[in-house]
Amino acid sequence: MATCNQIVPLPRPALSWRTTLLFAVASGVAVSNIYLAQPLLATLSHDFGISAATVGAVVTLTQVGYGLGLFFLVPLGDLVDRRRLVVTQMVLLVATLAAVGTAASAPILLTALAATGFLAVVTQSLMAFAASLAEPVRRGRVVGVVTSGIVTGILLARTVSGALADLAGWRAVYLCSAALTLLLTLALHRVLPRAAKEPAAAPRLAYGALLRSTLALFAEERVFRIRALFALLIFAAFSTLWSCVALPLSEPPLSLSHTAIGAFGLAGAAGALAAAPAGRLHDRGLGARTTGIAFVLLVASWLPLALTRQSLWALAIGAVLLDLAVQAVHVTNQSMIFALRPDAGSRLMAGYMIFYSIGSAVGGLASTAVYALAGWGTVCVLGAAFSALGLLLWAVTTPRRVTV
Incomplete structure (x- = not known):
């Protein structure tokens, strides 16, 4: 019998190889948004009149947002429907990326970047979701595939950002990321399994x-x-x-x-x-x-x-x-x-x-x-x-x- 501080796990649907790859790609794209600004600092400093001494706040605010999201957003996966949580975070992430790409002033840019970091923790929500769907005998393999996607996104973010900025300007970096994130959101909405209904007596933890x-x-x-x-x-x-x-x-x-x-x-x-x-x-x-x-x-x-x-x-x-x-x-x-x-x-x-x-x-x-x-x-x-x-x-x- 479940105690008052536990959530009854839902039945585990099968996790196909194709869905596992979608988890990996979506996780890698989401986490890459934290690192897109690093090659662009000089350009952002020039365009928004941010001094060289303070332009590092562009990166710092994104990381601070990510840290806050880890504590305040990721645990929600144990409280609410993970499919709904992931899709909602992805939709909001699209909006913040579009806000960065169209920002007209430094305050708007910095606020949108902090929000982008906060919502990019959907990467960890996806990881927890994938692990919960995997059979115990395959969980390590699934975690390995999704982690490879995340690390590839981290390592390639700077390279892709710099190359795309050279071709089409720094705003194109974030607008393209918003478009790609939207496509992945639609795919996740279609593919991710819906949660089974919990028994009426299943205990629920309050957010605090x-x-x-x-x-x-x-x-x-x-x-x-x-x-x-x-x-x-x-x-x-x-x-x-x-x-x-x-x-x-x-x-x-x-x-x-x-x-x-x-x-x-x-x-x-x-x-x-x-x-x-x-x-x-x-x-x-x-x-x-x-x-x-x-x-x-x-x-x-x-x-x-x-x-x-x-x-x-x-x-x-x-x-x-x-x-x-x-x-x-x-x-x-x-x-x-x-x-x-x-x-x-x-x-x-x-x-x-x-x-x-x-x-x-x-x-x-x-x-x-x-x-x-x-x-x-x-x-x-x-x-x-x-x-x-x-x-x-x-x-x-x-x-x-x-x-x-």
């Missing part, structure tokens, strides 16, 4: 209690705490590379163009796509071993990355290794936490992704500060330190014969 229970999950679930810390460390390492690598590449002796720098996102995407089998390894009971091997690869990836100024091949190899390792841990993390409490999948995802955001912010801020003070070699030491801490945490929290 839902948010409090998100925090309570950290105290209740040891695996959740450990995996959230893994997320913080792997994405600190991830952000250490991708928030800073453009600096040594744009300076002598390399002096690469923006297009050439963006092309290295393709190497990272290749590594991310290769991480999809991590979900299948989890389904076979190899989640803990996969995590350990991935952390070893993550530490090792900083050796070739340290040679970036001497060899672009070294950068490409290091980027593939790093993204492969990060996404292997990320996929395994999500597969494990979804299995803990199927009735709380959205809340688990919200809490987990908050640690993801903290790690990303720490890595980005620390890497650029360290680069300014001590150069690229020290940045690589920083990234290796985050990676080694993750490996140490895995070693001390993974007893023999126990999967965490």
Whole structure:
């Protein structure tokens, strides 16, 4: 019998391969909207009269909106019909993207960008929805496919944004994204299964209690705490590379163009796509071993990355290794936490992704500060330190014969 603080799970419809791919594409497109502005900062500064010292607020407000959305929107998937929640968020996201693309003043632009970040958390709602629809024996595989879509969207967003802005102007970036998001919304509305009706006696959490229970999950679930810390460390390492690598590449002796720098996102995407089998390894009971091997690869990836100024091949190899390792841990993390409490999948995802955001912010801020003070070699030491801490945490929290 369900207790007063649980939601009775609905019957699980079958999740086809085609629907899984739609989840992956929609998630990748949604999350890409957080990163579209990064190559456009100089142009936005010029067009809206934003000073160079404050134009970073364009990115910061989007990230702040995303963080708020993780806490206030994503847990709703455990309270309301997930299909309706996803479609509503996608429709509103289309509206905010159109507002950014047609903004006539800086206040409108910044407000619309913050709202875009807030609604882009539909990515996590989609992930939780996909995991809830998947059979337990296939959940890791489904999470792996959707995660590959998300990471591909993150890594390619900057490249596509810069290229499209060169062709048709920065407004076209957001208007095209709005059009693509609208098409995906129509597809999701048609394909996503409708929720079955809950029994009349099924208990429902109030919204405030839902948010409090998100925090309570950290105290209740040891695996959740450990995996959230893994997320913080792997994405600190991830952000250490991708928030800073453009600096040594744009300076002598390399002096690469923006297009050439963006092309290295393709190497990272290749590594991310290769991480999809991590979900299948989890389904076979190899989640803990996969995590350990991935952390070893993550530490090792900083050796070739340290040679970036001497060899672009070294950068490409290091980027593939790093993204492969990060996404292997990320996929395994999500597969494990979804299995803990199927009735709380959205809340688990919200809490987990908050640690993801903290790690990303720490890595980005620390890497650029360290680069300014001590150069690229020290940045690589920083990234290796985050990676080694993750490996140490895995070693001390993974007893023999126990999967965490």
